[in-house]
Amino acid sequence: MSIREYAGALAQVVATLASAAASADAALRELTGARAILKTLAPDGGGWYPAELDLAIAELTKAASLAAAARRRSPTT
Numbered sequence: 001m002s003i004r005e006y007a008g009a010l011a012q013v014v015a016t017l018a019s020a021a022a023s024a025d026a027a028l029r030e031l032t033g034a035r036a037i038l039k040t041l042a043p044d045g046g047g048w049y050p051a052e053l054d055l056a057i058a059e060l061t062k063a064a065s066l067a068a069a070a071r072r073r074s075p076t077t
Helices: 003-041 051-073
Strands: none
Touching: 003 051
């Protein structure tokens, strides 16, 4: 593989990371908004605990952080 081909492959990886970060950010905003709405509808909890929603938010936050860190380390950015 030539240097040009490696550079092209790395550029594709960086583009994929940017897309993944954008998707994670959008999903995170949606889930955070949904959680706020659900919290408003049942402010006392009403026996409802959003453990799965909290887990999804935590995982998306982690994914977005990892994608951002990988993009920062890329020599093409």
